[in-house]
């Protein structure tokens with residue numbers, strides 16, 4: 519899709535749109551080997567070669583990073599042998615092929631990242647990245663605080679101990695809500711952890727990935743990450759679980 523050069527340069531995280539305009543006017547920008555100085559010049563960020571100060575823009579438009587609030591009833595794969603709706607089908611208007619980073623169960627809702635940047639996806643999915651994910655869960659009944667402490671300290675799943683995590687109560691009802699923050703993402707981990715203490719999860723919603731929250735993102739809606747957010751995720755240093763801001767919001771429905 520054709521876009522103004524200053525927008526492409528700004529989207530690539532090089533500088534602001536206004537400063538990009540100055541760079542163009544000063545002859546610092548080349549489009550397919552030719553210096554351009556006209557501000558209305560348009561280019562296709564996926565096809566055209568754009569250089570700023572001689573440096574080729576990589577991924578300004580080619581790399582795509584999307585934060586989606588997945589509703590219940592969608593699979594977080596690109597296609598499904600059972601022909602259930604996929605998260606990718608929710609991305610109306612996104613032309614690039616993007617892939618979900620990790621999984622959220624069909625019956626779970628909440629935040630999921632999608633990208634065509636394999637390097638960042640692998641980093642985020644690796645256990646060493648230490649990127650915290652926060653889930654709100656509704657349980658079948660009230661768990662013992664000693665059982666919650668066991669989960670926080672780590673339990674053995676599939677012969678391996680889970681990493682320490684944080685759990686806090688949100689709403690004390692007959693079927694209570696809790697918030698749990700994990701730094702790893704094993705298969706059905708949250709559900710299996712609560713099953714381990716005899717408290718099946720009846721609802722599960724991911725409300726935070728690192729510093730990204732679902733604020734302003736209704737179920738089924740998505741938004742691109744800003745270049746600053748991409749940069750922050752790329753440079754994420756492990757072990758920041760203690761710095762996750764405490765959410766004060768309660769789930770809207772029980």
Ligand code: URA
Pocket residue numbers: 621622623624626705706707708709710722
């Ligand atoms: N843990 C689960 O059990 N399910 C999810 O969808 C995500 C984390």
